[in-house]
Amino acid sequence: MLAVVEDVRAEWARRGEFTAQTLDKCGEQLTRFAGRLHAQGVTEVSQITSAHCRGFIEAATTAGPAPELTTRHSRRSALRMLFRTLRDVGYPVGDPTLDLELPPRTSKTARPLTDVEVALCRASSRMGETGADSLHRAVCWALGEATAVSSEVSGVRLGDVDDHRSPRWVRLPGTRRHDPRLGELTDWGSVIIARQVELLRQRKATPATPLAYRGQGLPGEYHAQAASCTAIGSVLTLAGLAAEPDVRPASVRNWAGRRLYEGGMPIELVARRMGARSLDSAAADIALIWRTAL
Numbered sequence: 001m002l003a004v005v006e007d008v009r010a011e012w013a014r015r016g017e018f019t020a021q022t023l024d025k026c027g028e029q030l031t032r033f034a035g036r037l038h039a040q041g042v043t044e045v046s047q048i049t050s051a052h053c054r055g056f057i058e059a060a061t062t063a064g065p066a067p068e069l070t071t072r073h074s075r076r077s078a079l080r081m082l083f084r085t086l087r088d089v090g091y092p093v094g095d096p097t098l099d100l101e102l103p104p105r106t107s108k109t110a111r112p113l114t115d116v117e118v119a120l121c122r123a124s125s126r127m128g129e130t131g132a133d134s135l136h137r138a139v140c141w142a143l144g145e146a147t148a149v150s151s152e153v154s155g156v157r158l159g160d161v162d163d164h165r166s167p168r169w170v171r172l173p174g175t176r177r178h179d180p181r182l183g184e185l186t187d188w189g190s191v192i193i194a195r196q197v198e199l200l201r202q203r204k205a206t207p208a209t210p211l212a213y214r215g216q217g218l219p220g221e222y223h224a225q226a227a228s229c230t231a232i233g234s235v236l237t238l239a240g241l242a243a244e245p246d247v248r249p250a251s252v253r254n255w256a257g258r259r260l261y262e263g264g265m266p267i268e269l270v271a272r273r274m275g276a277r278s279l280d281s282a283a284a285d286i287a288l289i290w291r292t293a294l
Contacts, residue, residue, distance in 0.1 A: 001034040004045060008085045017122060017188055022115040029078040032056070045086060050096040053079050057100065073105055077116040080240055084123050098240050110250035112258040112287055117241060118145070121252070122188055124238035135196050139212040140231040142192040143170065144252035146183030147274045150232065151175050154224035159207025164197045166190065170211075178275030186256075250285070258286040 009027045012018055018026065033056050042048060057075045061067050067075070076097055083095040105111060113121070125138040143153045152172045160171035167190050174180035185193055193211070200209055212228065232249040236242040257274045261267060267290070271282035283290055 001037050001042065001045075002031070004086070004091075005030045005034045005082075007089070008082055011085055011089055012081075012119075017119045019115060022119075025074075026078045026081065026116055029075055030082055033075075033079065033082075045091055045093050048093075048096055050099060053097050054100055057102075069103060069105060072102055074114065074116065076100060076102060077114060077120060081116055081120050081123075084120060088123065095240070101243070104244060104246040106246045106287060108246050108284075108287060110248035110254055110285075111246040112254040112285075113241075113247070113251045114255075115259075117239070118252065118255055121235050121239045121241070125235045127238050135192060135199065136212060137231045137235050138192045139196045140228050141235050141252065142185060142189030143172075143183070143212065144232055144249070145186045145189045145256050146170055146172070147181075147253050147256045148172050148183055149175060149178060149253060149275075150229040150249055151225040152178070153212055153228035153232075154210065156211045157207060158197065158200055158205050158209045158211055161193060161197055161211065164201070165194065167193045167197065172275065174275055177277070179272075179277065181273065181275050184273070254285045254287070257282065258288075261286055261288060 005027075008030065009023070012023055012026070036056055036059070037048065037052060040052065042052065053076075056079070057067075057072050059067065061071065079097050080095060083093055083097065086093050121141060122138075125141045126134065140153050143156060144150075148156065148170075152175060155173040156170060160173075161167045162169040162171075168185055169182045170185060170193065172178075172181050172183045196211060200211070212231075229249050232252065233242060236247060236249070236251075241247050253274070257270050260270045260273055265273070267279055267283060267288065270286065271279050274282055274285065276282035276285065282288075
């Protein structure tokens, strides 16, 4: 099993979707999981059951008899990414973690996702899509990673992308609650948007052509917003996260804001990058508790 884990870690490193810190953390969790499986006599991936996964998720830590809820969520996400990657590289496995429910991490309605959850969603964003719509969900997700809310996703047009070959910035139109602004694409998002731009240009699209929306009605209106929200929600469903009470389509946007803050950006600049009109709303979105009781 350790050899399988090493193969998975190498695949993660090759894809470049994890930060070095997240890669190390997930890798350590999988190594411990493999060690437990070896002690239990499990030698093949096909032998892993939900009971093995549950035992690892609930295993005691050095800090106490029971792991913190955050630790349990982190372990489950790492296992889900493990099984997703195994399927991607050709192992005939399912996902024994799908029925393992955990309490919500927070009381928020749309907590920021974790880095591992985002990587899992990226891998899930293109499942089952073919033909002209092969990038639809991935494009919606990429714009969410650039802080777009669902109604903005449908309003982004081809002409809003800054560089068609290697895009980094996309103009977000704003909403009644959010200011217009530039959204920064992630490295993964840049690749996805570049592919979509290439496809649209092959179809003789104009700068006014919506980047992601293909439905009826005007981009930015109710039906268009619902379509974008559905696309992002379907990614969460495919990643096994939709049943989490504190995970919503806005969770990816909130992850983006949290990522900026944890990268050293002051909250007032994070608020501007998210289009927020108050520091309190931006702090709430990224789950930043900046006021504590005296």
